[in-house]
Amino acid sequence: MPMIPNLIPITCTINGETVSLSVSPRETLADMLRDRLGLTATHLGCEHGACGACTIVYDGRTARACLLLAAQADGAVIETLEGASASGRIAALQRAFHERGALQCGFCTPGLLLAAAEVLAEHPAPSRDAIRAALSGHLCRCTGYQAIVDAIEATAAAATGAGSRR
Amino acid sequence: MSTDLPAPAGEPVPHRRTWRLLHGRGRYVGDIRLPGLLHAAVLRAPHAHASIDAIDTAAAAAVPGVMAVFTGADIATVCAPWRGTHGLYPRLAAPLQHAVAIDTVRWCGEPVALVVAASRAVAEDATALIAVDYTPRPALADPEAARGGGPLLHPDLGTNVCLTAAHEAGDVDAAFAAAAVVVEETFRFGRHTGVPLEPRGLVADFDPSERRLTVHHSHQCPHQMQHEFARLLGLAEQRVRVIAPDVGGAFGIKQQLYGDEIAVCAASLLLGRPVAWIADRLESFSADIHAREHVVRGRIALSADGDILAFAVDDLHAIGPYSQYPRSSAGEGRAVLAQTGAPYRYRALRARSTAVFQTKGMAGHYRGVGQPIACAVTEALVDRAARKVGLDPVAVRRRNLVRAADLPWRAPTGLVYPRLAVADCMAALDAHVDLAALRRDCDDARRAGRMRGLGLATFVELTSRGPGFYGAGGVPVSSRDGCTVRLEPGGGVRALASVTEQGQGTETGIAQVIAAALGVPLDTVEVITGDTATTFHGGGTWGSRSMAIGGEAAWRAGRALRAEILDVAARLLQADAAALDLRDGVIVEAATSAARLTLAEIAAVGHFRPHELPAGPQPQLVASASFGPLDGPFRAGSGIQLAVVEIDPDSGAVRLDRFVVVHECGRVVNPLLVDEQIRGGVAQGIGATLFEELIYDTDGQLLTGSLADYLLPTAADLCDIELVHVHAAPPESDGLGLIGVGEAGTVGAAAAVLNAVDDALAARGASIGQIPCTPERILTALGAI
Ligand code: FES
Numbered sequence: 001m002p003m004i005p006n007l008i009p010i011t012c013t014i015n016g017e018t019v020s021l022s023v024s025p026r027e028t029l030a031d032m033l034r035d036r037l038g039l040t041a042t043h044l045g046c047e048h049g050a051c052g053a054c055t056i057v058y059d060g061r062t063a064r065a066c067l068l069l070a071a072q073a074d075g076a077v078i079e080t081l082e083g084a085s086a087s088g089r090i091a092a093l094q095r096a097f098h099e100r101g102a103l104q105c106g107f108c109t110p111g112l113l114l115a116a117a118e119v120l121a122e123h124p125a126p127s128r129d130a131i132r133a134a135l136s137g138h139l140c141r142c143t144g145y146q147a148i149v150d151a152i153e154a155t156a157a158a159a160t161g162a163g164s165r166r
Numbered sequence: 167m168s169t170d171l172p173a174p175a176g177e178p179v180p181h182r183r184t185w186r187l188l189h190g191r192g193r194y195v196g197d198i199r200l201p202g203l204l205h206a207a208v209l210r211a212p213h214a215h216a217s218i219d220a221i222d223t224a225a226a227a228a229v230p231g232v233m234a235v236f237t238g239a240d241i242a243t244v245c246a247p248w249r250g251t252h253g254l255y256p257r258l259a260a261p262l263q264h265a266v267a268i269d270t271v272r273w274c275g276e277p278v279a280l281v282v283a284a285s286r287a288v289a290e291d292a293t294a295l296i297a298v299d300y301t302p303r304p305a306l307a308d309p310e311a312a313r314g315g316g317p318l319l320h321p322d323l324g325t326n327v328c329l330t331a332a333h334e335a336g337d338v339d340a341a342f343a344a345a346a347v348v349v350e351e352t353f354r355f356g357r358h359t360g361v362p363l364e365p366r367g368l369v370a371d372f373d374p375s376e377r378r379l380t381v382h383h384s385h386q387c388p389h390q391m392q393h394e395f396a397r398l399l400g401l402a403e404q405r406v407r408v409i410a411p412d413v414g415g416a417f418g419i420k421q422q423l424y425g426d427e428i429a430v431c432a433a434s435l436l437l438g439r440p441v442a443w444i445a446d447r448l449e450s451f452s453a454d455i456h457a458r459e460h461v462v463r464g465r466i467a468l469s470a471d472g473d474i475l476a477f478a479v480d481d482l483h484a485i486g487p488y489s490q491y492p493r494s495s496a497g498e499g500r501a502v503l504a505q506t507g508a509p510y511r512y513r514a515l516r517a518r519s520t521a522v523f524q525t526k527g528m529a530g531h532y533r534g535v536g537q538p539i540a541c542a543v544t545e546a547l548v549d550r551a552a553r554k555v556g557l558d559p560v561a562v563r564r565r566n567l568v569r570a571a572d573l574p575w576r577a578p579t580g581l582v583y584p585r586l587a588v589a590d591c592m593a594a595l596d597a598h599v600d601l602a603a604l605r606r607d608c609d610d611a612r613r614a615g616r617m618r619g620l621g622l623a624t625f626v627e628l629t630s631r632g633p634g635f636y637g638a639g640g641v642p643v644s645s646r647d648g649c650t651v652r653l654e655p656g657g658g659v660r661a662l663a664s665v666t667e668q669g670q671g672t673e674t675g676i677a678q679v680i681a682a683a684l685g686v687p688l689d690t691v692e693v694i695t696g697d698t699a700t701t702f703h704g705g706g707t708w709g710s711r712s713m714a715i716g717g718e719a720a721w722r723a724g725r726a727l728r729a730e731i732l733d734v735a736a737r738l739l740q741a742d743a744a745a746l747d748l749r750d751g752v753i754v755e756a757a758t759s760a761a762r763l764t765l766a767e768i769a770a771v772g773h774f775r776p777h778e779l780p781a782g783p784q785p786q787l788v789a790s791a792s793f794g795p796l797d798g799p800f801r802a803g804s805g806i807q808l809a810v811v812e813i814d815p816d817s818g819a820v821r822l823d824r825f826v827v828v829h830e831c832g833r834v835v836n837p838l839l840v841d842e843q844i845r846g847g848v849a850q851g852i853g854a855t856l857f858e859e860l861i862y863d864t865d866g867q868l869l870t871g872s873l874a875d876y877l878l879p880t881a882a883d884l885c886d887i888e889l890v891h892v893h894a895a896p897p898e899s900d901g902l903g904l905i906g907v908g909e910a911g912t913v914g915a916a917a918a919v920l921n922a923v924d925d926a927l928a929a930r931g932a933s934i935g936q937i938p939c940t941p942e943r944i945l946t947a948l949g950a951i
């Protein structure tokens with residue numbers, strides 16, 4: 001007979017807002033974001049850390065929300081695709097993905113956008129092989145990845161090109 | 167119509183739905199929350215084959231938050247069982263299947279009970295408290311054993327063979343007797359599955375006050391499901407509504423009826439509350455449709471000049487314990503029979519296909535349905551025979567490809583091809599790559615001690631099928647699709663299309679076709695799909711058909727609405743309709759392009775001030791059309807795929823260095839999206855050839871139940887895929903001349919990669935006739951382990 005779990009109070013920052021709630025000890029961060037806060041862009045493709053669809057930004061680094069417990073969010077600063085999208089920080093990537101056809105069903109896309117933003121933050125002009133290597137923890141079943149690599153490469157080229165014109 | 171479609175059809179427009187998905191605004195079934203929503207979890211069989219002696223649900227039912235526990239017998243009170251029969255195959259043995267097993271389980275993962283609770287977590291906890299007494303029975307996990315007999319899975323059928331189909335044409339024995347070389351080889355294909363990244367799932371919402379069922383369903387064929395839910399649950403079909411929201415990939419995996427899914431509908435019926443269920447990944451691997459577990463003994467007869475004289479194939483296909491429903495398990499073997507040797511002029515064929523039951527997961531239709539098997543066997547045999555007779559495999563292909571002069575080509579398979587562009591594709595491949603230089607590059611590498619290989623696969627993809635298979639076989643699956651186009655009061659256009667969308671871009675293509683048919687800007691056309699209550703009954707996504715069939719319907723509806731708009735305009739302007747045109751959303755004088763009326767003005771008269779119209783028919787401002795091919799059983803796409811690989815002799819790993827696809831598919835509505843369909847299909851074919859395999863042990867236990875065990879290709883595993891489009895004269899017999907494209911990449915990719923790996927291995931005198939070509943198998947072939 002499973003025990004009725006105790007609830008753990010947490011406070012964290014999610015997409016710039018302070019959120020306080022009580023979470024169950026076994027609740028994953030992904031379930032908390034999706035079911036409690038309606039942040040459904042965090043997708044669940046495997047719930048075992050293999051696909052990357054649940055990727056979020058946790059204290060400045062991408063992380064898999066299916067492998068984190070909600071209780072671990074206490075004190076953390078978290079950004080989901082909704083937040084990254086609203087802030088405009090991934091707007092160039094979003095446009096490049098759209099124009100290049102770098103998504104089909106879109107289920108992998110939230111994770112890939114956040115991963116791509118991290119790649120570009122660390123390597124402003126990555127090679128195609130470096131992009132492929134950096135994305136190797138993210139599964140996309142629809143595209144074959146080439147258009148995703150193209151979109152990230154084009155975003156990098158536009159950003160560095162703009163930089164050199166300045 | 168000229169070679170090109172009228173703009174904006176034919177333009178590389180981005181898929182519009184993706185803008186929303188990129189902003190986190192997707193709405194997949196797992197995102198849907200209805201008032202009073204309950205959650206289901208499925209208890210699944212831990213044995214591959216066992217009788218169920220007793221089930222005790224009391225402890226599970228007592229868990230706080232649990233609303234109900236349903237056994238197979240409970241579900242059967244509202245849900246009829248089914249058999250996956252097919253009228254064209256009266257001898258197909260189709261066992262009775264229940265949504266949830268009642269007295270016997272026949273695969274590890276078969277549903278045994280359903281718990282419905284306030285949350286998924288509680289439902290899962292409670293499933294662990296259901297006590298089931300099983301008496302294990304022998305598993306049957308080896309297809310060859312099943313053909314010969316083995317423990318009977320369905321004693322009432324008296325056999326483990328689901329279906330044997332055979333076809334023979336020409337004098338096969340004489341052809342083999344006359345051959346300069348005969349190559350015979352057994353090819354083994356691993357069991358695969360589609361792995362849409364979004365697992366299967368649904369939210370079923372039954373309203374007992376009106377006996378109305380609404381199902382939000384991650385599915386390719388919502389109309390088919392409406393029909394089946396109504397039939398099996400005893401509901402009036404017009405009160406069953408299936409809505410396919412955003413769907414996170416499907417690939418054939420979301421094409422059938424599943425026991426777990428209809429059981430969720432049954433639970434909603436029994437409880438009168440909405441019930442949600444989303445598969446987890448282990449459930450997906452154990453209970454999604456599997457495919458492609460084949461053992462094929464193939465033979466080819468080649469003359470000394472390199473003429474292909476004959477093929478003989480004996481295909482053994484392992485399905486699960488039942489014939490899939492509603493489409494039956496006849497299609498996969500049929501495709502192997504129909505597609506053997508497809509691109510080539512040869513005269514004699516002996517083909518047999520046997521589907522056998524297994525105590526493994528249900529098998530059915532995955533992207534390509536049997537065609538990748540036929541292509542791989544054909545192309546591997548061509549390569550081997552060419553080498554054996556001492557000819558270049560590419561030269562043998564050139565010599566035997568069906569040419570324009572051979573059309574209509576009556577193939578030994580019994581299919582008649584009015585149009586086939588494989589020879590044009592070869593010419594285009596020659597223009598794109600220097601095959602001789604690629605050959606030299608591989609040979610140079612070989613001399614330097616490396617294992618580099620070049621593989622080619624010519625392929626034919628049968629798309630856009632008419633009613634000859636399902637309809638004629640008594641299977642209620644539509645080969646048609648429909649579209650309604652209407653002018654909204656503000657002058658915009660709204661279309662309701664029965665085709666469905668899983669990311670291919672069909673909606674965008676439909677919008678392009680309608681904008682072109684009407685003469686309005688693309689962004690004024692809105693397309694709604696995936697709702698059986700608002701759209702025509704139609705086939706949805708299967709067999710590479712959505713644009714070729716749904717696009718034709720949209721074109722016809724758009725042209726009809728355009729004619730009415732011009733008629734209304736002519737009456738308002740007291741002009742001759744033939745002297746008017748609709749261009750870029752404005753009624754103009756055809757001769758001068760002078761603007762006369764906006765669409766908004768027409769719409770306002772039609773909707774609000776019809777009394778201003780001179781006498782004549784009442785304005786409708788809506789038009790519909792439905793279309794399905796009746797002039798032939800299919801439309802064939804053609805292509806060639808080329809792979810260059812290098813094998814690491816120490817690890818056995820295969821690196822892809824180059825991949826080229828040459829493809830021909832009639833007129834193209836959206837070249838950007840067509841290219842990405844092909845690339846995505848190729849990636850799945852490469853995955854099947856190098857990485858993916860569902861492995862069962864001899865007890866029928868699935869050993870690859872996670873994404874750490876069943877390996878999908880990642881970005882780092884693949885190379886860029888170069889695409890070359892061939893523009894042969896489009897088919898003219900029916901309208902736009904579109905040919906489907908969704909499975910093309912998958913049909914040829916496995917063959918190209920397998921041939922490239924085999925070519926690389928030939929450097930060491932080794933060979934492999936099995937996919938996936940895992941490092942272990944490659945090292946074994948090399949004798950290294
Ligand atoms: S859902 Fe978290 S990695 Fe797949």
Ligand code: FES
Pocket residue numbers: 102103104105106107108109139140141142143363414415669
């Ligand atoms: S777009 Fe479908 S999984 Fe990536």
